[in-house]
Amino acid sequence: MAVKAEPGFCTMQCARPLSFGIATGIVVALFMFILGAVAMFSGIGKELVLTMSTFYIGYGTTLLGLLIGIGWGFLEGFFCGYLIIWICMKLNGRGKS
Numbered sequence: 001m002a003v004k005a006e007p008g009f010c011t012m013q014c015a016r017p018l019s020f021g022i023a024t025g026i027v028v029a030l031f032m033f034i035l036g037a038v039a040m041f042s043g044i045g046k047e048l049v050l051t052m053s054t055f056y057i058g059y060g061t062t063l064l065g066l067l068i069g070i071g072w073g074f075l076e077g078f079f080c081g082y083l084i085i086w087i088c089m090k091l092n093g094r095g096k097s
Contacts, residue, residue, distance in 0.1 A: 017085040024081030025074040032059070032073035036066045 035052075039045040040061040053059045058068035 015085050015088070017082045017089070020085045021078040021082030024084075025076075025078035028077030028080075029070045029073035032056075032069040033066055036061055036069050040066070 035045055036049055036059065039049045046061060049059065049061055052069075053065070056069060056072040059065055059072055060068075
């Protein structure tokens with residue numbers, strides 16, 4: 001049974017879970033790459049990357065670490081983006097049962 005939301009709640013007419021998941025995956029992957037690259041070349045944010053590497057296995061301030069971070073970022077961004085749109089569609093009663 002779908003829960004009806006108020007008018008105007010999640011009114012993205014063209015939002016599709018797969019498309020939104022891919023888009024957010026790309027954005028998070030780009031963020032992980034930029035953060036790692038800045039830390040690698042300037043040292044700024046190196047502690048943050050080190051802290052994040054305790055959760056994202058393999059992420060670090062090396063070329064291989066950046067590539068692994070891109071993969072982790074895409075996976076996390078895709079999953080979260082897909083889930084957000086899927087929940088939004090369920091709340092609006094537009095999701096398939």
